[in-house]
Amino acid sequence: MDQILRFLRLIWAGPNSLLGLVAGLLTLISGGRVQIRRGVLEFHGGFSQWLLDRWQVFGLTLGHTILGTTPTALDLVRDHEHVHVRQYERWGPLFLPAYGWCSLVAWWTGRRAYRDNYFERQAYGDEE
Ligand SMILES: [Zn+2]
Known part of the structure; x- marks a missing residue:
């Protein structure tokens, strides 16, 4: 049963993972590397570093x-x-639109678009 649930979570989060794999491929062909930790593919260096440096994260x-x-x-x-991986497993293809909506609402109501986003508050341990 656990394996079935894990498979369903992989499929549900799959469209987002596909975006990550495209970024990962760009990372690998630009000299970056990949590692697996806790069942998740982690890409670093190359394109990933270039992108994240620009976004300052x-x-x-x-x-x-x-x-x-x-x-x-x-x-x-x-x-x-x-925590975000678990959020993708829960929200699937709806995660990115929901995340964007929460940032928009936070910004619109005079709060910080990133740090006051509901999903970030959860990832920082501010929310259950
Ligand atoms: Zn975060």
Whole structure:
């Protein structure tokens, strides 16, 4: 039963993971690397580093993939990013629109679009 549920979570989060795999492929062909930690593909260096440096973040989760700047940065953000992995497993293809909506509402109501986003508050441990 656990394996069936895990398979269903992989499929449900799959469209997001596919985006992560495209970014991961760009990372690998631009000199980056991949590692597997806690059942998730983690890409670092190359394109991932270039992208995250521009956004000034250390990590970014897309389904069952995590992009990071360096292996050390991935170690630091892994717990946080795995909360997002669970969110992708719950929300599937609806996660990115829901995340964007929460940022828009936070911004619209005078709060911070990133840090006051419901999903980030959950990942930072502010929400259950
Ligand atoms: Zn986050």
